[in-house]
Amino acid sequence: MSHRILDAGDAALTIEFGNVIDPALLAAVNALDAAILRLQHGGGLPGVIESMPTFRSLTVFFDPLVTDRDTLLPALQPLIDAVEHCTPTDGRHWQLPVCYEGEAAPDLAEVTSTLGIDAAEVVALHSGTEYLVYMLGFLPGFPFMGDLAERLHLPRRSQPRVRVPAGSVAIATGLTAIYPWESPGGWHLLGRCPVPLFDARRASPSLLAAGDKVRFVPVSADEYRALEAGLRRGEIDPMQWCVADASSASEAAA
Known part of the structure; x- marks a missing residue:
């Protein structure tokens, strides 16, 4: 795997491993990020x-x-060389509840009409895929996840919304995401997840991280409201939807 170094002003530089969205590139990025952090701690x-x-x-x-x-570059080069041949590591696995009904899914009817498939198939395709979290960005805790089933690929909306409700589960191009906060947005809204993705009071404020894998579990509107209320009152731990982490997965394999 090749790389190139790009200057980003006089106080930053970028190590670029490619120009596509690909798990192998993500593995190199995450491995280099972890190696730099370890070296800093030392x-x-x-x-x-x-x-x-x-x-x-x-x-x-x-x-x-x-x-x-x-x-800086001579100190970074051995770390870069070491990660160029790394293999993807298994992050945490999540099963997050999503309501695909009513006001939680304002674009579902339009998506079904555009794609020429019924709502049940859209939900089955979207919830039937395990997604890789490629990165966090745009908003604190906002996960860019791929790879969306090709049958669901759509460009962004021609007219973005001024306000997208927090928890909205959306698709655009080959990606899916969850909006952690109310914000503007131009993706197609298929459902809503009650689980908060960012909490500054937690040791790790973002619930998800690059390298994690996410599967969505359809729930009814009544189930969504009950989960939302329980989470708001602190009766439900968001970590309950983490079904496996890297260490437990390794132990199970052994």
Whole structure:
């Protein structure tokens, strides 16, 4: 796997592994991100502030008064070389409830009409796929997930909404996502998930992380309302929808 180094001003550089959305590129990005964090925890890479992963690249931010590109690149190169042949690691597995009914699914009828398939098939296709979380972005905790069933591929809406309700489950192009907050948005809304994806009070505020896998479980409107109320009152732990993590999956395989 090749890579290239791109300057991003005088206080950042980007390591780019490719130009497509692909699990192999995600594996390289996540492995490099983890390697940099480990080295920082050990006292290495002085001047590095943080790293920001995307689908296919990692941007490293640094203090130009402490280090510079010429100093940083030789320290990063062994880490880059080590991850170019890495294999994807198994993140956590989630089964998140989604209501595909009524006001929770404002675009479902339009999607079925555009695609020429009925609502039941749209729901079956969307909930019948296990999605890989490629990255978080746009909003805190917003997961970009792929790969959506090809039958459901649609461009973004021609007229974005000013307000998309928090928890909305949406599709666009070959991706699906969940809006953690109310915000503008141009994706097609198929349902709504009651599980909060971001909580600043948690040790890890974002519920999902790049490398996790997500499957959606259809629930009725009544079930959605009950789950939403229980979560709001603190009676339900959001982690209950994490059905396996990397360590437990490894133990089960052994």
